[in-house]
Amino acid sequence: MAAGDAESSLELSLTGSGALPGALPPARSRIFKIIVIGDSNVGKTCLTYRFCAGRFPQRTEATIGVDFRERAVTIDGEHIKIQLWDTAGQERFRKSMVQHYYRNVHAVVFVYDMTNIASFHSLPSWIEECKQHLLANDIPRILVGNKCDLRSAIQVPTDLAQKFADTHSMPLFETSAKNPNDNDHVEAIFMTLAHKLKSHKPLMLSQPPDHDEIHIKPEPKPITSCWC
Ligand SMILES: Nc1nc2c(ncn2[C@@H]2O[C@H](COP(=O)(O)OP(=O)(O)OP(=O)(O)O)[C@@H](O)[C@H]2O)c(=O)[nH]1
Ligand SMILES: [Mg+2]
Secondary structure (H helix, E strand, O other), rough: OOOOOOEEEEEHHHHHHHHOOOOOOOOOOOOEEEEOOOOOOOOHHHHHHHHHHHOOOOOOOOOEEEEEEEEEEOOOOEEEEEEEEOOOOHHHHOOHHHHHHHHHOOEEEEEOOOOOOHHHOOHHHHHHHHHHOOOOOOOOOEEEEOOOHHHHHOOOOOHHHHHHHOOOOOOOEOOOOOOOOOEEOOOHHHHHHHHHHHHHHHOOOOOOOOOEEEEEEEEOOOOOOOOO
């Protein structure tokens, strides 16, 4: 698919309470908040990093609370910002943050690890969490099986995942944050979602929560071309 032009990216961590250090977007920029959820170790941090930084991170640690990654793209001539909320998979690192994840969310990405059937079997509980937070039915949801590069270790067959996706009316993508040449490209997955949001949510504007402190970390410039 045709991806928008990447313009810039930013990585933010939510770590406590305080004031915003001037990281707000220009007033007229539309921002789409997309939360990425799923079991610990499925690759949520790597997927969001791949999309926003254009590469696989050398090393990751379990996410605590949430990390924001943002990328500005141009779709049909309009500049928009895609704000990915890379959530913690471990219960102890997420429980105090959960209500923030779901506030004013525009789309949800459910991730499982194709080499770990338990992460696939956890999906109903992630869907249930969304329900408990009263997520509107028209909020787009997609299902992503990650680590398809580990071919000999696959435990979740595509037809099983596809059945689950169909049951829950979600599109399924199988991908690898590590190897961009495998199956669906991470780039294309998020851009597909961005296109959908752009056409369906014309008036949405959002910003990071104003009562939390956000630390800006340096982020490499993303790649500007599509891998397609
Ligand atoms: N082979 C392979 N390894 C991957 C891929 N994506 C992530 N990993 C590895 O999987 C491990 C977990 O990745 P993370 O992105 O930290 O997982 P997470 O879902 O963010 O985990 P939490 O922050 O604890 O919720 C790391 O060792 C990654 O290097 C992939 O596409 N292929
Ligand atoms: Mg993580």
